Amino acid sequence: MSVPKGAVVDDRDLVAKLARRDPAAEDWVTSRLREALERVAGAVATAEAHDEVAVSALYEILQAEERVLAGWDGRAPFLAYLTVVAARVCLHEGDRWSRLEGPLPASGERLREHLRDADIAAHVAGETDERLAGDVLRHLDGCRRCRRIVEAALAALTAQ
Numbered sequence: 001m002s003v004p005k006g007a008v009v010d011d012r013d014l015v016a017k018l019a020r021r022d023p024a025a026e027d028w029v030t031s032r033l034r035e036a037l038e039r040v041a042g043a044v045a046t047a048e049a050h051d052e053v054a055v056s057a058l059y060e061i062l063q064a065e066e067r068v069l070a071g072w073d074g075r076a077p078f079l080a081y082l083t084v085v086a087a088r089v090c091l092h093e094g095d096r097w098s099r100l101e102g103p104l105p106a107s108g109e110r111l112r113e114h115l116r117d118a119d120i121a122a123h124v125a126g127e128t129d130e131r132l133a134g135d136v137l138r139h140l141d142g143c144r145r146c147r148r149i150v151e152a153a154l155a156a157l158t159a160q
């Protein structure tokens, strides 16, 4: 796995620009996000659902932009974090899509407390401390939802 590291200063600058709605920064991030969504949707959705999933996931993320920006904590590179967000939203949209054709998943999955995107991003980027790494691994051991997010994000990041 190769996640680019050491771009933290640039990332903070980028996120500050996004927070004040700098158009060039927004364009750049939106096109990186589109690429990430394409890769994740390709991995998680059927060919028929692919475009629908990528487009609705992009819409969901742009709607929640402020929350997404506020959730990044600087441990993982911003793009790794964004890829985790893309993976989570894509998987959710993909599940919603497949539910139109199949049975509902067990409702227990929705109620538990899941890993935060920033924790998954830190895990994916190898930036978790020992204690958190233990918590993350324990959670991943018992949670298929978060495991799928990690796998989809890693697949998208290594395809770069």
Ligand SMILES: [Zn+2]
Pocket (backbone or CB within 6 Å): 113, 114, 115, 139, 143, 144, 145, 146, 147
């Ligand atoms: Zn979980």
